[in-house]
Amino acid sequence: MPNKTRKKSFGLAIFSSAIIVLSSCGNGANKNAGAQPPANYQVFTVTPQAATLHTSYPAVMQGEQTIDIRPKVDGYIEKIYIDEGSVVKKGQLLFKLSAPEYEQTVINSIAAINSAKADINSAEIAVNKTKPLVDKGIISEYELQTDQNTLNTKKAALAQAQTTLATAKVNLGYTYVTSPVDGVVGSIPYRLGSLITATTANPLTTVANIGKVYAYFSLNEKQLLDFSRSVKGSTLDEKLKNTPPVNLTLADGSAYPEKGHLETISGVLNTTTGSASFRAAFPNPVHLLRSGSSGNVDIPQALTNAILIPQRSAYELQGKYFVYVLDANNLVKNQEIQVMELTAGQYYVVTSGLKDGDKIVYDGTISLKDSTKITPQPMSSDKVYQDLKN
Structure with missing residues (x-):
């Protein structure tokens, strides 16, 4: 074969080998470029915390007391001394009822007392007059005993009149309605002139x-x-x-x-x-x-020494709560937890499923899947639980 042809073939062989080598290098570079490193996720270590549940x-x-104000006697409302919402003291006058019959009873009782006293005086005079005559034997003991019984009867009549007067004064006092306690007046459904009885459905008012x-x-x-x-x-x-x-x-x-x-x-x-x-x-x-x-x-x-996790670190599925726990190989695993119904602000109180020292993904509940390998980015405990310390 001529030298010129031999040189041409040798050059083509070298060129082809170079293309193959370059092609191989290019494929290796593309393959290495497609391998992605594990994603970064913030991770914190569970530590017991003190917290207050609200x-x-x-x-x-x-x-403390809400008392219906009702009259003890019948009568017409003559005066109203308070208004709705007024602050009153115990014993303060609230209403005045007009009940002339009780005033008249007082007057009649006073008259009966005066009459009884006069009768007693007369009976005492009779006794004092009869007694010397009996002592001298001029009249019999029977006459003295009769006069003494008359005196006792008049005294009994006086006592009864005095009792009647006391009762009349009590009834008359009931026409002045006062507050039994310190408090605030409620609504007043009645107005001046309204007839009020002890059996009226609604009270005069209430005092709370x-x-x-x-x-x-x-x-x-x-x-x-x-x-x-x-x-x-x-x-x-x-x-x-x-x-x-x-x-x-x-x-x-x-x-x-x-x-x-x-x-x-x-x-x-x-x-x-x-x-x-x-x-x-x-x-x-x-x-x-x-x-x-x-x-x-x-x-x-x-709470003291409670296991708390931020709510953003957990997710709920079919009524159950889960977190992503990191193992020694930086693989995450779904972990079911039990939490209290009460929360400590933005934190769940974990009753089971976690322990002191577990490593939890801080915020990855949307993007992560079980058994995913991650690159952990440790977070300080102070940063995770800073809300509890504010």
Whole structure:
């Protein structure tokens, strides 16, 4: 073969080999470029925390006393000394009833007393006149005994007249209707001239003693169990004493400035509602709270060494809660947890499924899947639980 042809073939071979080598290098580079490293996710370590649970319950307020003001005698309303919403003191005059028959009875009783006293004087004179005659034997003992019986009869008549007067004065006093307690006057359905009797359906008014106000609310059976387990004490009285002061939120969303305390818990669950009734007492020095008003009672429950996780770190599926737990190989695993119904702000209180030292993905419940490998980015405990420390 000529030299020229041989050189040409050798050059083509070298060119082809170069193309193959370059092609192989290119394929290797593309293959390495397609391999993605594990995604970064923030991870924190579970550590026991101290926290306070705040749970609100709808409540209805009632004054310490709410008393119907009813007359004890019949009569027409002659005067009204108060208005609806007035603050009154115990013994303060509220109404004056017109009942002339009781005034007349008083007058007649006084007259009867005066007459009885005059009769007694006459009977005493007769006795004093008869006695010397009997002593001298001029008249018989019978005459003296008769005069003495007459005197006793007149004295009895005086005593009866005095009793009648006392009763008449009491009845006349009932025409002045006063407040039995300190409190606030309710509605007044009657006006001047209205006839009022002891059997009238509606009271003259009501007086509510609201120096202390009771808030009534209910807990369902599960909430009651959580409450009983979280408050120290072996008896109901001990648990009530160990319960921290409770807060009250008013109907407009504002916080009531005075703290209250739990006083009673119903010992029997309502079979219809499945709930237990609670009563909390709040001082009401400026009468801001009124009977019949509504609000929300907040019962704080202090926890120590509780397993807490941010709510954003968990997800709910078919009524169950799950988190992603990181293992030693940086693989995440679905872990079911049990949480309390009560929450500590933005945190779940975990009762089972996690322990101290577990590593949890902070925020990846939407993008992560089970057995995914990640690159953990550790978070400090202070950053995770900073809301609890504010």
